[in-house]
């Protein structure tokens with residue numbers, strides 16, 4: 001009890017910088033690929049990823065795997081307009097070692113390189129195809145904005161600058177899958193065939209990232225039972241995070257009505273059973 005009180009006091013006097021912890025890239029992340037297309041400043045406060053015609057882009061990943069958490073990063077997309085260049089921030093249970101993509105869990109933010117589009121997607125130990133796409137209400141290549149994913153055993157929340165834009169609830173009682181395996185964080189720039197042909201004359205394309213510190217429950221052993229990560233010693237597992245507040249729901253509805261331009265739930269051919277359960 002005393003420990004919790006002291007911790008609360010410590011946390012409340014720390015600066016508002018995310019969790020007050022070490023915010024350095026090196027503390028949380030490691031290179032994944034394209035190291036020659038990477039630029040990290042010596043303090044690890046910012047990272048640039050470069051995509052050009054001779055490279056496959058670049059990416060980094062968290063050092064650990066996690067079973068729940070409040071994940072975020074600030075990023076700025078390339079300031080050139082072309083299809084085909086995707087800048088991403090996501091969680092995935094897929095191994096990075098080139099193993100063929102099997103069924104896995106994944107929670108995505110993907111920026112499409114044209115206008116202001118961001119795609120969110122969710123894989124539930126399957127091929128995904130739960131896309132919801134938004135026109136952002138600002139130019140994501142002009143300034144850094146905060147992209148956040150909260151994952152607890154009750155729900156997953158996608159947020160942009162603190163505004164919830166998508167919620168996926170744990171409806172396992174109704175037969176809907178929900179992530180139950182450890183995931184790690186990935187961020188990358190790459191040439192995604194699904195996003196259309198690239199105008200290479202505009203290259204190079206540079207994505208910038210900042211604000212690397214996040215708080216999450218480390219999975220002790222990859223892909224093993226992560227049920228201990230729903231402990232309420234972690235703030236994102238507390239009842240406050242089990243459901244959005246009434247005002248957050250209102251805010252989300254407003255932003256979804258105004259800015260969502262594609263929803264897999266809107267078409268008979270892409271609809272899935274969870275669709276009415278997350279509304």
Ligand SMILES: *[C@@H]1O[C@H](CO)[C@@H](O)[C@H](O)[C@H]1NC(C)=O
Nearest residue numbers: 022023024025026027028044
């Ligand atoms: C932050 O973490 C990095 C990498 O682990 C380390 O080199 C650095 O000294 C840490 N900075 C502080 C202020 O703790």
Ligand SMILES: *[C@@H]1O[C@H](CO)[C@@H](O)[C@H](O)[C@H]1NC(C)=O
Nearest residue numbers: 152153170172173178179180
């Ligand atoms: C989903 O919720 C159920 C309760 O309805 C719980 O038993 C289960 O552990 C949760 N699943 C995950 C993966 O957190």
Ligand SMILES: *[C@@H]1O[C@H](CO)[C@@H](O)[C@H](O)[C@H]1NC(C)=O
Nearest residue numbers: 180224225226227228229230
């Ligand atoms: C995971 O561990 C918890 C607590 O130890 C246990 O109750 C639960 O049955 C386990 N789940 C699986 C799928 O093994």
